[in-house]
Amino acid sequence: MTTYPTSLGTSTADEIRLLGQDLTEDLMGSVGFGELAFWLVAMRRPTPQETRVFEAVLVALADHGFTPTAIAARLTYLSAPDSLQGALAAGLLGGGSRFLGVTEDCGAFLHAVVSDLGDELPTDDAGWDAVALEAVRRTKEARRFVPGLGHPVHKQGDPRTPVLLRIAEEEGLRGPHLRLFEAVGRVHDQVLGKRLPLNGAGVCGAALADLGLPVEMLRGFALLARCAGLLGQLAEERRRPIGMDAYLSVDRNAVYVDPES
Amino acid sequence: MTTYPTSLGTSTADEIRLLGQDLTEDLMGSVGFGELAFWLVAMRRPTPQETRVFEAVLVALADHGFTPTAIAARLTYLSAPDSLQGALAAGLLGGGSRFLGVTEDCGAFLHAVVSDLGDELPTDDAGWDAVALEAVRRTKEARRFVPGLGHPVHKQGDPRTPVLLRIAEEEGLRGPHLRLFEAVGRVHDQVLGKRLPLNGAGVCGAALADLGLPVEMLRGFALLARCAGLLGQLAEERRRPIGMDAYLSVDRNAVYVDPES
Amino acid sequence: MTTYPTSLGTSTADEIRLLGQDLTEDLMGSVGFGELAFWLVAMRRPTPQETRVFEAVLVALADHGFTPTAIAARLTYLSAPDSLQGALAAGLLGGGSRFLGVTEDCGAFLHAVVSDLGDELPTDDAGWDAVALEAVRRTKEARRFVPGLGHPVHKQGDPRTPVLLRIAEEEGLRGPHLRLFEAVGRVHDQVLGKRLPLNGAGVCGAALADLGLPVEMLRGFALLARCAGLLGQLAEERRRPIGMDAYLSVDRNAVYVDPES
Amino acid sequence: MTTYPTSLGTSTADEIRLLGQDLTEDLMGSVGFGELAFWLVAMRRPTPQETRVFEAVLVALADHGFTPTAIAARLTYLSAPDSLQGALAAGLLGGGSRFLGVTEDCGAFLHAVVSDLGDELPTDDAGWDAVALEAVRRTKEARRFVPGLGHPVHKQGDPRTPVLLRIAEEEGLRGPHLRLFEAVGRVHDQVLGKRLPLNGAGVCGAALADLGLPVEMLRGFALLARCAGLLGQLAEERRRPIGMDAYLSVDRNAVYVDPES
Structure with a gap:
C-alpha cells in the first residue's frame, strides 16, 4: 500500500492540522498571512523581525502596473470572464526568466557565492568588495549577466533598494x-x-536569501506577491476595463507581411 | 491616442506609486501583505480589525492537504520541474466551481439576500431565522443547492466555522x-x-462579504490563499516527493476497457 | 485495490495500444491527426467525409490574427521565453465564454432544439423556419442571446459560413x-x-454537432484548432516579435487615476 | 504610430486571409489540419510526403495513457468542470523538460551535430557511426544525458521507433x-x-528536425499532439471518471510527518 507523507494539511472529523499545528486553535486569528506563507515553505515560523522584512518584499513585488503579465491577465479575463482562475493563471505564467525571475536569479547568484565562503565571511565592506569583485569577474568571463543590476526606468537608482536595506538593518537582518x-x-x-x-x-532576492528561504523557491514568493497584484489588476479591469482597448490597439494596427519576405 | 487609466502601479525615474501611495515611503515596511491584498481589490486600506479577520480567512483557506489541486500542481512539477510558475498555475486552475468556488458562491448567495433587505435588516436572531428560512426555501424551489452547507469529512461540524465567527465577533465584524x-x-x-x-x-465567504469586499472577487481571495498553500506543497514536493508515486499508483492500475462497451 | 479503466493509451513492454488499436501497426502513418482527434473524443473513427468537414472546421478556427488570446500568449512568451508550454497555456486560457465559446454555445443551442424534435424532423425549409422562429422567440423571451449571430467585422456576412455549408453539402453532412x-x-x-x-x-459549432460530436466538448475542438494557431503566433513572435511593442504601447500610455475618483 | 506586422490571420469586412491565402477559398476543405499546423510554423506548405511523416509523429505523441499530465488535467476538471480550457491548460503545463521535452531535446541535440557538419554529411552508416560516437562521447564528457535513449517500459525497444523510420523511408524523408x-x-x-x-x-524529434521545422518549436508540436490526447482524456473523464478515485487514493493514504523530522 502506497502512503503519502506530508507535514502540511491533514484532517480528521474533528480537527484540521497544518504544519504540526491545530489550524483553528493555533493559527487562525493568531498568524498573519505572510507569516503563514513563509512557514509553509521554510517549515518554521518566522520571527516578527523576519515577517516584517518578508512582507516588505512581498509588498515591493506585488504590482508594477501594466506589465506584460498584467496585460495578459486582463486580456484573458476579457476573453473568458467566467474563469477568474484562468485569468490569474495566465498572468502568473509570465513569471518566468525575464520579467519575474530576477528575484530568484539574484538570490541564487548571491547564495552560490556566499555558500562557497563557508564560515569565513568577510567582516567589513572591503572584504565584501573583494568577494564581489571576484564574483562579478567570473560571471563576466562566463559571458553571463550579473543578476540584479540595471533597470529600464530607474536608471539613476531603484528607490526600493535603499528602503529594503534600511528595513533589513532595522530588523537586524542585513545578512551576507x-x-x-x-x-x-x-x-x-x-x-x-x-x-x-x-x-x-534583485534586492528582494538578496533579502529573501538572508531570511534563509530556499533559493530554488524564491520565484515562488515573487509569484505569490504578484498573485495579489493581479487580483488588483483584475478587480480594476472589472471597474474600469482597458483590455478591449489594448487588444484593439494591436489588432487595428496589424500590417500584413508577405510570408516569403 | 489611446490612454490606459489605472490606480495601481505607476512609476517615474525616481518614484514608484501604488494605490495613490509612494511605494517605498508609505507601503514597504508599513503595510502587511494581507493588508495590501485587501487594499488592491477594495481600493481602501482595511482597519486592523478588518485585517485580522481577512488574514484569518486566508489562513483558513491556504491549504487543505492532498486536494485535487495540490496533486495536480505536484504532478505538473514532476513533469516540468523547470517551470515553478507552470506548476502553480496548474494548481490554481482547479480553483473553479467545485472545490474552491464555495467561498464565492456562499458570499454571493448571502449578499443577494442581504441586498434585497435594503436598510431593513433584522435586529435579532428570530428575524434572521425568518429571512434565512425564506431564502433556503426559494433556493430549494429553484432546485439549487444552498452553498456553504455540508462537508465530506467534518460531518458533525467544521471546526473553522465557530472560530471564524468568534474572531469576527471579537473585532466587531460579525455583520449581516x-x-x-x-x-x-x-x-x-x-x-x-x-x-x-x-x-x-462558506463561513469564509460570509466573512469576506461582511468586510465589504466585492462578491465577484471572492474566489480571487481563495486563490490567493491557495497560492501560498501550493507553494508549500511544491516546496514539500522538492523535499519529500510524492508525485511519482501518485502517478504510478494510477498508471500501474490502469485497466483497458473496450471502447465499444 | 482501486483500478482505473480507460479506452485510451495503454502499453506493455512490446506494444502500445490506443483506442483499441495497435498504435504502430494500425494508426501511425495510416490515420491523419485530425482524424485521430475526432476518434479520441467520439470513440469511433470518422469517415473520410466526416474528416473533411471536421478538418475544415479546425482550419477555420485555427487563427484569427491578433486576438486577445494571441496577444496574451505573445506577452507571456515575452516574459517567460523559457516555457513555451506556459505561453501556449496562457493563450488557451482565453478560450472561454466570450471569444472562443461561441462554437460550443451555438452547437449546444442547436442541439437542444434538435433533440426536442426527436424523430420528427422537418422535411423542408419552411418546416425548419417554423422551428427556428419558435426557438429564437423563446430565447429572446428568456432575455438570452441567440448564439452564432453577428460579427464585429463581417457585418454583411461571414465568408466562412457559406463555404462550410457547401463543404458539408458536398460530403452529405448538411444535417439538422x-x-x-x-x-x-x-x-x-x-x-x-x-x-x-x-x-x-457558429456555423462551426453547427457542423461539429452534425458530426455527432458531444456538444459539451465542442469548445475543446476550438481549443485544439487554436492550439495550432497559437504555435504559429509564437513561432512568429520568435521571428518577428511584437510583444514588447504591444506591452509598451499600453505601459507608456498609462494614466494615473486617483483611486477615490 | 506603432504597427504590428504579421503573416498570419488578418481580415477585412469581406475576406479572411491566413498565411497569404484566402482562408475560405484556398484553405477550408482543401488543407488538412496537420498540414495547416506545419504551415503555420514553417511558413511553407508541406508536401504530401512531409504531411504523412508529420501526422505520424503527431499520432505517435497524442496520448500515452495515464501520464502525470493526463492525471493533472483530469483532477483539474474534477475541481473546475466549468472550465474545459483550464483543465486542458493544466495538462499542457506538464509539457516541460521531463515528460514531454525529450522530443525537442533530441531534435536540438541532433540538429546541433548535423549543423556542425555543414555540407560534409557522411554518405554511409560507417560515416554516421563515427559522427555519432564523437557526439555521444562529448555529451558524456560534459556530464549530460544523450536525449532519446532509454524508456521505463519499452526496455527492449520502443515499437514506435522502427515504424517511424519506415514511414520516413517510404516518403523519402529519412534524412540526416x-x-x-x-x-x-x-x-x-x-x-x-x-x-x-x-x-x-526521440525518434519523433529526429523526424521533425528532418522535416526542416525549427528545433526551438519542436516542443510545440508535442504539445499540439498532446492537446488532442488531453481532449480524449477529458471526454473519457466525463464518460467514465477516475479523477475522484485518483484523488482519494492519495488523500486517504496521507500520513502526517512531523515537520521537524
Missing part, C-alpha cells in the same frame, strides 16, 4: 546576501565598465 | 452576512429535512 | 443542426428586428 | 537527423557501457 549585493553595487563598474543601479527585484 | 449564515445553519433542516454543518469555505 | 442554423439566419429578423450575419464560429 | 539518431542507437553502448533503446519521443 544583502551585504554582498551592496558590494556588487559598489564594485561592478570596475569590471563591467559602466555603473548600473541595484534593482528592486 | 455572517448573521444570515448562522441563521441558515439554524433553520435549513426545516426545509431540507436534514441537518448539515456550516462549512469552512 | 446546419439546417436549423440556416433557418435561424433566415427568420431571426422577424423576432429580433434586425438582420445579423450567421458567423463562422 | 534520423540517420544520426540511428547511428546513436548503434554506437552508444561503446561509450555508455550499456545498450538502451531509441525511444519514441
